[in-house]
Amino acid sequence: MSSDIITMADRFIAATYKRFPIVLTRGEGCTLWDSEGKEYIDFVAGIAVCNLGHAHPRVVKALSSQAATLFHVSNLYYTVPQVELASWLVENSFADRVFFCNSGAEANEAAIKLARRYFQERGESRRYGIIAMDLSFHGRTMATLSATGQAKIKKGYDPVLQGFDFTPLNDIEALRNKLGPSTCAVMIEPIQGEGGIRCAEPGYLKAVRRLCDETGTLLIFDEIQTGIGRTGKLFAYEHFGIEPDIMTLAKALANGLPIGAMLAKENIATAFGPGSHASTFGGTPVVTAASLEVLKVISEEKIIEHCRDIGVYFKEKLLWLKNRHESVEEVRGLGLLLGMKLKVEGEPIVMKCLKRGFLINCIQGNILRFVPPLIIDKDKIDRLVAYLDEVL
Numbered sequence: 001m002s003s004d005i006i007t008m009a010d011r012f013i014a015a016t017y018k019r020f021p022i023v024l025t026r027g028e029g030c031t032l033w034d035s036e037g038k039e040y041i042d043f044v045a046g047i048a049v050c051n052l053g054h055a056h057p058r059v060v061k062a063l064s065s066q067a068a069t070l071f072h073v074s075n076l077y078y079t080v081p082q083v084e085l086a087s088w089l090v091e092n093s094f095a096d097r098v099f100f101c102n103s104g105a106e107a108n109e110a111a112i113k114l115a116r117r118y119f120q121e122r123g124e125s126r127r128y129g130i131i132a133m134d135l136s137f138h139g140r141t142m143a144t145l146s147a148t149g150q151a152k153i154k155k156g157y158d159p160v161l162q163g164f165d166f167t168p169l170n171d172i173e174a175l176r177n178k179l180g181p182s183t184c185a186v187m188i189e190p191i192q193g194e195g196g197i198r199c200a201e202p203g204y205l206k207a208v209r210r211l212c213d214e215t216g217t218l219l220i221f222d223e224i225q226t227g228i229g230r231t232g233k234l235f236a237y238e239h240f241g242i243e244p245d246i247m248t249l250a251k252a253l254a255n256g257l258p259i260g261a262m263l264a265k266e267n268i269a270t271a272f273g274p275g276s277h278a279s280t281f282g283g284t285p286v287v288t289a290a291s292l293e294v295l296k297v298i299s300e301e302k303i304i305e306h307c308r309d310i311g312v313y314f315k316e317k318l319l320w321l322k323n324r325h326e327s328v329e330e331v332r333g334l335g336l337l338l339g340m341k342l343k344v345e346g347e348p349i350v351m352k353c354l355k356r357g358f359l360i361n362c363i364q365g366n367i368l369r370f371v372p373p374l375i376i377d378k379d380k381i382d383r384l385v386a387y388l389d390e391v392l
């Protein structure tokens, strides 16, 4: 069965993904099964998406009961789950208003559009430049790949949009030198996910905030990968004692249903008036009802506290591996957004793990990324670490 599916996929689906040769058919908690019945422990979680694991009963129930009640009506009308989700996000963040869309890239598109429009509404129409970081990842649409600091993401798509510039993460002088009268916003991931689990230093982020305040520049945090408890706080900015002006969310926000959100402070958010931006599916009842339930489970069941504790445990185990193996260069990350940089290629290790029943992921060629569901337990971590010890 799996070989037929793989043959058909290779024939009918656009060849944009390099996939592992398994067909996943079922999931529960941190466990997945393929079409042959083989079991895997999931340290990928749909790339930091399924924070509550697979088939969480409360999320399944919220989703199916909303699906049976009201599926979709468009943003021509008010709907209850969308309002409830927006109000939850506002009450639990720095922000005052939320725009809903369907993906991370779309959330960043909204952030970029809002930043430009904010200044154009104030008559500062030449202030449209965005400064992003080297090795950043903000998405695959034209604007968000233009904001992405990796040549491989832009290859073949020239000309990219103008008005984007790049600077090294954690170098405040470089940012100060880039920032000019045409800069409208600085865009940062508090921890670069795709770029290799590279952490912004607390002092750097504080200095960026100060620089933005001094120059009236907007600070955009892309928390698409770091948000919703992943780093051991609801949002990563909470670690640093500062707040952005605009924040984007997606990935884990609905535990696997497509959703994106752009959150902003009141004086900025109001630059979006009726007709200025829109999305057909943005904030549709089914997805927002599921998302609201995800957030309730996370707060009621103390998932973030668990993530913080188990993340420390996992990181210690990875550091133990580093001490034992010459081939491990560095362990980094926060909470359950962890990376292990190797001095060797990561892909063969990922393949071995797959065969042994562990799903892990490799980025930038030699960095193993561990982003399991936040509900992962010590036993599963121990099993992976014991196997990595053997393989390394």
Ligand SMILES: *Cc1c(COP(=O)(O)O)cnc(C)c1O
Residues within 6 Å of the ligand: 102, 103, 104, 105, 106, 108, 137, 138, 139, 140, 189, 193, 194, 222, 223, 224, 225, 250, 251
């Ligand atoms: C995944 C990701 C995106 C893009 O999200 P999509 O839903 O794939 O469009 C943008 N920024 C960051 C930090 C991400 O991790």
